[in-house]
Amino acid sequence: MSTRLKIAIQKSGRLQNDSLQILKECGISIDNGKDQLKAQARNFPLEVLYLRNSDIPQYVQDGVADIAIVGENVVIEKQKEVEILQKLGFSKCRLKMAIPKDEAYTGLDYFNGKRIATSYPNSLQAFLDRNNLDSEIHVISGSVEIAPNIGLSDAICDIVSSGSTLFKNGLKEVEEILSSEACLVKNVNISEDKNALLSDLLFRMRAVLAAKNNKYLLLNVPNDNIEAINSILPGMKSPTVMPLMQEGWSSIHTVINDKDFWEVIDQLKANGAEGILTIPIGKMIL
Numbered sequence: 001m002s003t004r005l006k007i008a009i010q011k012s013g014r015l016q017n018d019s020l021q022i023l024k025e026c027g028i029s030i031d032n033g034k035d036q037l038k039a040q041a042r043n044f045p046l047e048v049l050y051l052r053n054s055d056i057p058q059y060v061q062d063g064v065a066d067i068a069i070v071g072e073n074v075v076i077e078k079q080k081e082v083e084i085l086q087k088l089g090f091s092k093c094r095l096k097m098a099i100p101k102d103e104a105y106t107g108l109d110y111f112n113g114k115r116i117a118t119s120y121p122n123s124l125q126a127f128l129d130r131n132n133l134d135s136e137i138h139v140i141s142g143s144v145e146i147a148p149n150i151g152l153s154d155a156i157c158d159i160v161s162s163g164s165t166l167f168k169n170g171l172k173e174v175e176e177i178l179s180s181e182a183c184l185v186k187n188v189n190i191s192e193d194k195n196a197l198l199s200d201l202l203f204r205m206r207a208v209l210a211a212k213n214n215k216y217l218l219l220n221v222p223n224d225n226i227e228a229i230n231s232i233l234p235g236m237k238s239p240t241v242m243p244l245m246q247e248g249w250s251s252i253h254t255v256i257n258d259k260d261f262w263e264v265i266d267q268l269k270a271n272g273a274e275g276i277l278t279i280p281i282g283k284m285i286l
């Protein structure tokens, strides 16, 4: 039988949709029958295993799956031997320490002798050790934010994204332990055949991710200002310059990183740029 790469993705939860979406954007279609725990890709030698996010690092370490899409926070927490290949830009969150909002926070010493509820005992213990703190860890598997309200703990250590769960439970964040996003991980000993398939998949993923962070930019400029505008634009290489019907004007086409766009827009306008458009990019190969 020809080699297939086995990828684990979350069975259900916050990572699942975006994980399937990025595979789709890589041109891979998966038969996703309801309640199926294993599926084949139709047009890539890939087998998809649907697993619990928190079990994935173990399965990748053991080689049950060759690669996986998993929360970075879980990779750090589980302390398994897996290699992070690529951050994927979704499911961004932070692991935070939080305390009741009316308590005066006195700095890290605050946690000495306190009871802290968490689903991330290893990450919390590492944070306490780093800061020479001695606290009592209470491990609970969910609804951590309720712990101080029911007298189970004095503080919590949990995932925060918008902060609304903390707010609703009368808590405030006081320290950050780590930040996380979904990432692609691999088993450290996969075969050469599988590594070749993985390189192909990674190439596609990076093209998809680069495209998400960039836009195709078009603008009209007076010919006298082409040089000045070229020096402002942080494009891929040299931009394309094409004459307009209107005498003395050209159209410049280039690619710009989303985060740079608003920083250069005033300079572009000050140099006479008009008709500025940005267009989403499907795939981008650098």
Ligand SMILES: Nc1ncnc2c1ncn2[C@@H]1O[C@H](COP(=O)(O)OP(=O)(O)OP(=O)(O)O)[C@@H](O)[C@H]1O
Pocket: 010, 011, 012, 013, 014, 015, 051, 052, 053, 054, 055, 070, 071, 072, 073, 074, 091, 092, 093, 159, 160, 161, 162, 180, 181, 182
């Ligand atoms: N509120 C949030 N906003 C953004 N990302 C989050 C949030 N909560 C969790 N995440 C990220 O998404 C991942 C999956 O979270 P989710 O709650 O779906 O699964 P889980 O609790 O780890 O459970 P399971 O092991 O059952 O799959 C987390 O590991 C974290 O990386």
Ligand SMILES: O=P(O)(O)OC[C@H]1O[C@H](OP(=O)(O)OP(=O)(O)O)[C@H](O)[C@@H]1O
Pocket: 014, 141, 142, 143, 144, 145, 158, 159, 160, 161, 162, 163, 164, 165, 166
């Ligand atoms: O800052 P926010 O945007 O409010 O998000 C934070 C909440 O999201 C996660 O829980 P989730 O909803 O995944 O529930 P779970 O505990 O059942 O996994 C996390 O454990 C927090 O409770």
Ligand SMILES: [Mg+2]
Pocket: none
């Ligand atoms: Mg959750």
